[in-house]
Amino acid sequence: MIILFMCISTFGLNAQSKIIAHRGYWKCEGSAQNSIASLKKAAEAKVYGSEFDVQLTKDKVVVVNHDDNIDGIKISEVNYSELSNIKLKNGECLPTIDDYIEAAKVYPDIRLILEIKPHLTIEEENYIAENIVDKVKKNNIEHRVEYISFSMNICEQLVKLSPTSSISYLNGDVSPTDLFKKGINGIDYNVKVISNNPEWIKEAHSLGMKVNVWTVNKIEQIQEMLDLNVDFITTDYPELALKMAKK
Numbered sequence: 219m220i221i222l223f224m225c226i227s228t229f230g231l232n233a234q235s236k237i238i239a240h241r242g243y244w245k246c247e248g249s250a251q252n253s254i255a256s257l258k259k260a261a262e263a264k265v266y267g268s269e270f271d272v273q274l275t276k277d278k279v280v281v282v283n284h285d286d287n288i289d290g291i292k293i294s295e296v297n298y299s300e301l302s303n304i305k306l307k308n309g310e311c312l313p314t315i316d317d318y319i320e321a322a323k324v325y326p327d328i329r330l331i332l333e334i335k336p337h338l339t340i341e342e343e344n345y346i347a348e349n350i351v352d353k354v355k356k357n358n359i360e361h362r363v364e365y366i367s368f369s370m371n372i373c374e375q376l377v378k379l380s381p382t383s384s385i386s387y388l389n390g391d392v393s394p395t396d397l398f399k400k401g402i403n404g405i406d407y408n409v410k411v412i413s414n415n416p417e418w419i420k421e422a423h424s425l426g427m428k429v430n431v432w433t434v435n436k437i438e439q440i441q442e443m444l445d446l447n448v449d450f451i452t453t454d455y456p457e458l459a460l461k462m463a464k465k
């Protein structure tokens with residue numbers, strides 16, 4: 219009985235870190251960063267989540283892309299019609315958030331780790347946050363979406379718009395306690411920040427907050443984060459990380 223109790227408590231203390239594919243699972247045949255294929259491949263790899271980034275066009279269409287420009291065109295300066303024929307590296311058209319949400323319905327088990335990129339003005343940031351939360355609610359996928367952003371303003375807007383959602387701040391410069399006071403319930407920090415401030419993991423957990431770490435690509439870093447019991451490891455090598463997490 220005592221041994222059983224010890225096993226349960228040990229298991230409880232070492233809950234397995236979950237793996238998130240960074241910009242989807244794109245380092246494989248037929249995929250590309252932030253493509254629909256990268257979401258499909260992440261789902262097929264059976265990881266916890268697929269991360270992706272969103273940007274706003276001049277006519278306020280939300281597109282899925284990491285950088286604020288694509289093929290030398292600044293996304294915020296053109297209407298969507300000027301981007302709709304742009305192809306990703308795997309031949310797919312640049313997806314809109316609507317395309318992405320529609321595709322995600324085919325893979326109901328994977329979480330959507332939605333990064334709203336900082337925008338030039340507060341108005342744009344508030345608009346994109348509102349627009350996305352509205353789409354997420356209308357498509358009944360609130361239980362699958364976890365929000366992340368480098369913009370404190372966007373995180374604060376998300377707290378107002380969707381307070382029960384998972385919302386994590388990315389910029390690495392604020393303690394869990396200070397984020398908690400704002401209603402933000404997670405940290406999603408660079409692996410070097412977490413490595414240098416491992417006490418933030420305990421601090422976050424004691425407040426009921428989650429700890430995600432990016433972009434954890436080296437084997438020794440993945441192992442270090444697993445040993446630190448972070449909740450989520452965001453990586454460009456999701457299959458490798460998943461194998462290591464299961465060990």
Ligand code: MG
Pocket residue numbers: 241269270271333
């Ligand atoms: Mg991202």
